[in-house]
Amino acid sequence: MVPLNIDGKALGDDIAKFVIDNHEALNIKYVIWYQRIYNVERADEGWRKMPDRGGDTQNHKDHPHVSFQTDSKGAPKDAAGKGGKGGGSDDSDDGNADNVNCEADGTGGGSGDDDIPDDGRKNPGAWGGHKNGEIPTDKLKKIPWTPDSKKEYLRKDATEALIAMNKAYKKEFNTDIAITDAYRDLAEQKVLYKRYGPGRAAVPGKSNHGWALAVDCGGGINKFGSPQHKWMQKNAKKFGWEHPPWAREGQKNQEAWHWEYYGKNKETEA
Numbered sequence: 001m002v003p004l005n006i007d008g009k010a011l012g013d014d015i016a017k018f019v020i021d022n023h024e025a026l027n028i029k030y031v032i033w034y035q036r037i038y039n040v041e042r043a044d045e046g047w048r049k050m051p052d053r054g055g056d057t058q059n060h061k062d063h064p065h066v067s068f069q070t071d072s073k074g075a076p077k078d079a080a081g082k083g084g085k086g087g088g089s090d091d092s093d094d095g096n097a098d099n100v101n102c103e104a105d106g107t108g109g110g111s112g113d114d115d116i117p118d119d120g121r122k123n124p125g126a127w128g129g130h131k132n133g134e135i136p137t138d139k140l141k142k143i144p145w146t147p148d149s150k151k152e153y154l155r156k157d158a159t160e161a162l163i164a165m166n167k168a169y170k171k172e173f174n175t176d177i178a179i180t181d182a183y184r185d186l187a188e189q190k191v192l193y194k195r196y197g198p199g200r201a202a203v204p205g206k207s208n209h210g211w212a213l214a215v216d217c218g219g220g221i222n223k224f225g226s227p228q229h230k231w232m233q234k235n236a237k238k239f240g241w242e243h244p245p246w247a248r249e250g251q252k253n254q255e256a257w258h259w260e261y262y263g264k265n266k267e268t269e270a
């Protein structure tokens, strides 16, 4: 806890800055401080405002809330323990923020992301109780301008958002967004994995193509620095589409062509 005065605010600012500056070494996922959240995976958006949850504790004005990356079992990775000491901050000395008493609006579910404000955007992933690559066709919607010889599908809302984005894109470039791939069923993922292997193709059953929430684009979007790619970087987010952090330029497995549907950001809908 930090005192609720100007010194406390300064201390919290320092802690938050320290944690963000050292996010890699400390395995930081996100920091909440002063009713704002900074998510390392969404660093390009910086600090984002959070809804008022009532008190100073709920609004994280008396303590910075630090969340660490966890392994698949939900335990913090090795470096997490350093956070408490290094940051000199969190009241939970194991660095695990789950038991910190500030998740007042608990949306349930028990996932580590519960205290990220619901602004309508989520990392793409499992939905509807379906299995990756085994989604029934009636839950999907065809991307209208893909040819009958190579029909491409996405989850309905993702296709709707793509249609809206395509309208804007077409105004600028006078052509549809070229789609080279979208939903991939399990068989298709296995073929690609065999052909390209780890790094170039996702492990079958893990790909966001298998959740019908990813597209691969051509027509220039597939080249970093092209006008088409730049347009996407600037505009896709308005339609709920994003270039995921791992695919960005300079990343080991960079893929200019791969875009994912995160959903609409309510803040930008107005």
Ligand SMILES: [Zn+2]
Pocket (backbone or CB within 6 Å): 209, 214, 215, 216, 257, 258, 259
């Ligand atoms: Zn892809």
